Amino acid sequence: MGRLKQKGKAGAAKAYVTRSAAVKKLQCSLADFRRLCILKGIFPREPRSRKKANKGSSAPTSFYYAKDIAYLAHEPVLKKLREHKAFAKKLSRALGRGEWSSAKSLEENKPVYHLDHIIKERYPTFIDAVRDIDDALCMIFLFASLPSDGRVSPALIDNCSRFASEWQLYVMHTRALRKVFLSIKGVYYQAEVMDQTVTWLVPYQFTQNIPPDVDVRVMLTFLELYQTLLGFVFFKLYADSGLVYPPPRDTVKDDSGAGVGAFSLQELASQPLAASKTTQVEVHGKRVSTKDVRNTIKSIATSSAEGDAGAESPAADSAVLEEDEEEFVPHPSTSNPDEAAALPTLRTLASLPQSGTSKLLAAYTFWLSRETSRPVFEFIVRSFGGRIGWPESSGSGSPFDESDDSITHVIIDRPLVEKPNETEEERERRRRRKYVQPQWVVDCLNAGKILLEEPYLQGKTLPPHLSPFGGLAGAYDPTAAPAGEDADMEAEEAEEDAAMEDGEDEDAEATRPEKAVLKAAAEAEDEAALRAAELAAEAAGVDYGTFEKSAKKSAKKTAKAPAQADDRAEQEMNKMMMSNKQRKLYERMKYGEKKRATEKQNLEHKKRAIEKEKRTRPKSQS
């Protein structure tokens, strides 16, 4: 017999500690513990059995890995937090005694912690860091739009807006933006950086205030981490694309509301390797632009001629252009073909613009009307290679003014009004330009091609704006036409409706015996009943063809039905033999399936109802 096992000495009881035990062990306050958890990315775990992990108690607590906490105990930030506590005591004492000079020197030597090592620890490789900057970007963009107050310092807001601009500059420079979605919450952007998709949400430009039920300290702690993370990520991204980080900011331009334009990207001159890379990009860009000029001329000509012929041409052309570029062709290894295909090539890692869609708007010049949001559309248009200008009221730094002849599109978000006192020149200009609503730009780049402007023209009712991110497999697709089965059902429904309408005025078989007979034929189940129905039909004077048709239809239906029913009943019975665990899993899966199906069905049903209403309304009006 081995040693007696003591309770609580092994297993879950040792592997987990409760939060209060962790705080006690680290000898810090709960607020400090939270801060540490946020910074180090330590989160509670759910033990298999809460009772085993908590000495038999089932009280609601959160558990952490004991190893995590032991790891936290050696954290330099924790040491700094303790130092800060001592510092705060000393400072308050000095202030209480009125020892201003010692308070000042204390303040100057305040302990400050750095998060560099934490960034390195949490993101061992650069790709890890890029994969995880979604939340960081969301927070940075949110705080860039917040007003400063007592809790949120102006310097912090300024820093956040600087980070936001730097990110936008980088995305515009590398043409990494892929998808944009205008939602009711804000604008979702998706970019592809280092082969990772990065999605972030930017609120619409309104002043927001931090609601009272939100703990600002938590948000600020996160922001602290995110600022450090983004700083390092941006440094590497900028350095990899041969740019100086941080990009210098022109304060005069910034004060006049230039936004992203206040920053200037500078090449790293000292590094020959990076320089060569950037020149290559330049060459690449130039080559495209010369062809684009021709494309533009062609597209303008065609669009003015027919309107719809030039819709897809620029994308197609640029796709052709991409082809002649040298490309790494992976040769699949004989042993493991999947592996080779999945390997990231040098090209993908360099995050150079790959597809033709990144040059989608290169041929166009846009003018922003003053009611459209400049930061949003400046960012979108410039990331897809277009030129954009805006009136002075939207901020300074517009590259051209409204009278510029190169403007092809005006993004306008106003209802159409007649302008009686228009000069000839203005009218001419108006004729030459396309006045489109902002959704056109976003829909174009989500579709990956230039769409027809017709449905998006000023004053038109817009087609629905769909999410470019797609849904789950098998979810409802609003663009899909109603499926065959549904169409059948619809037809049947219509028939039934008609029958119902008929049924109102018809009393019994007396008025329309044929119908009743046919119905009887359809409902006849066995031979004898069918025979009887046939006789009845003959008596009623229904011709044999129609009778046979309806009878066959019903026969098919009935033949299909019992076979299915049998199968289903058999399956139902087989379910008895499932184990409890399997049954529960099965029921859960079935529940989910059913829920999704109902949701989809509900949407389809609604769509049919809406379409029906649309069809009937003009009829009733006419």
Add this chain to the structure above:
Amino acid sequence: MHSEDEGGDEAEDEDDGEAEQFPEIDTRSDSEDENENENGSAADAEEDEDVEDDEDDEEEEDESEVDTEDDDLRIYPKPKTVISDITGQPKRVYPEIEADYDSDSSTEDTPNRVGNIPMHWYDDLPHVGYDVNGKKVLRPARGDELDKFLETVEDPSAWTSAFDKNTQRDKPLTEEELDLIRRLQENENPDSAYDPYEPTIEWFTGKGKEEVMPLSGAPEPKRRWVPSKWEKQKIMKIVRAIRQGRIIPNKPKTASTQPQFYNIWNDEPSNVAPPLPAPKPRLPTNAESYNPPEEYLPTEEERKQWEGTDKEDRERDFLPQKYGALRLVPAYDQFIQERFSRQLDLYLAPRVQRVKLQIDPNSLIPKLPSPSSLKPFPVYKSLHVSHDAHRVRALSVSPDGAWAVSGDENGNVGLWEVMVGKEVKRWKFPGKVGAVEWCPRTDVSFFVVAIEEHLHFIVPPNLPTPVLVATQALLAPATLPPAPATPSPVKWVSTAAAASSSDLPILTLSLPSSSGLPKQIVWHRKGDYLSTVSSGEGQGGVWIHQVSRRHSQAPFRKVKGSIQLVLFHPTKPHFFVATQRYVRMYNLAEQKLLKTLTPGIRWISCMDVHPSGDHLIVGGYDRKLCWFDLELSDKPYKILRYHTRALRAVHFHPTYPLFASSSDDGSIQVFHARVYNDLMTNPLIVPLKILRGHTVKEGLGVLQVRWCPRQPWLVSAGADGEVAVWCS
């Protein structure tokens, strides 16, 4: 008291170092000092006592000096300020007090000489004390309350007078006393002569008072003019630290506040596994668009439902909305909250890694052979026999499968043909029929009916003569076997073979009284023994009767739990006994417990053993059916739960691999149950058919099922009074 002393100007008395007292030189005699001192200390001691005594004393003092300073409101004699001959400074000089009789105010004028005693000692007496001559001082006449009141109204000085205990009468307060009271009330210094705003006198540095000589003659110490060695050492330490760069004076502040960014991913990544990346939030769908397709917009009831649910129960955190133009889209009011809740998720929510199952749920259903390949089994109801809507609890099929007998709660027992459903004969018994059972022997033919405390052995009519003779010989033999040595409580009474008919029972067993209704009759395979289980009488409910010896015995003297069911093992001398929760298996030959099976059922309702004897099925009121492999374990091999209500009966087919279970939900479930001789192969259980047709009446459904021994037919009896035959 402090102020009083000050007024009295006592240098020795108070040494709190007040400036004005310091230079004064006491001119008065010691005796006076003592007197004053005494007075002061007495007052000190009596602070907590009533004020009147003090006032009295003071008043007396005052009276002695009233003649000298009548103009001033002072208790003590007023000092004169004169220029001192010695110092040339002004000083206060108090008038001499002559130590004559008059000077001692305490002896003056008070007729009552009892001293400072509690005056309530005299409360009951007509006098208030004694004068100096020892004569009683009589209590002054005092009016009643009305007089007192009138006095206060009439006398204008009444409110400035106080009651003097010593003389037991009111005494008007003097001006000085009133002034003192006023000062005390206003928190002023009680001494009216005290001036809180006297000019400061600079005693050592003032004009003409400068100290020229040093206070001490000690020489100046060296440390006053030699630089400190220790200070130098401390400073040198700091200087060295600065030189070595350990201390940086005037550190530039910008370096610490502004984070410096560099290429942190330049060097090799550590081999420590990074923490799991946080799951990304779900990407927005079409419903979140500012201009979604119209079908996404919620209807009125959906909106209401969304608003009605709690925030954390909502499937979506927003309601889809449609705006005609981008400029009309307002700010999203939940933006910051959503960001915050995402952060809470990041650092407060436990993360669990789950494997996402990408399987077809139908693949979880076990693949079993199709029921159509396992025919024959009963599929339809071929006929039914009615029992006039009385619950039929008892049912049995004859061993040749041609006859069935059923008994209801009204006491009717019907004998009918299984093939055609024709009732041949009907018996009527008093009270409920608890059970009926055919004897399994084929050379004789009879069945047993259990009613309240009796077992009736009945020979069916129309038997072939040899069988009838054999039956009569068995049940009513001409020579009775010898009676057992000990008299049994069970009586065996048989009618003579000649007189017997099928109308009356040929043999009747009287169970001991108050044993209740026998719920179950079980025959041993050979048809000689039968066992009954009675409902009443906790432990003596089980009897084993031997027909050939006409002998009954109770096998269990003491049983744990109430016995529900018993069963004979088909091949071995084993006996199953089911209590509420457990099934015990006894060896009757060796008379010992073999094993205890734990089905995990709360209340066992039915049980049957497979014809091979190696498998047992147990059904319970809690809807479970347990299959035991007796070779395998005490725990069930399989637990099935498919009925929606309590199980009522289970039965194995004697020849076909079938078993059936019936339940209170009105359905009968037929299973294929193939058992292999090979010990390694598990029994195959395939659900075949659910037979519906009985109606549920008062919560009871199908109460009994029995198989026909030679056909795959099932006979079932329900609470609706129907007995049905199900054929393949």
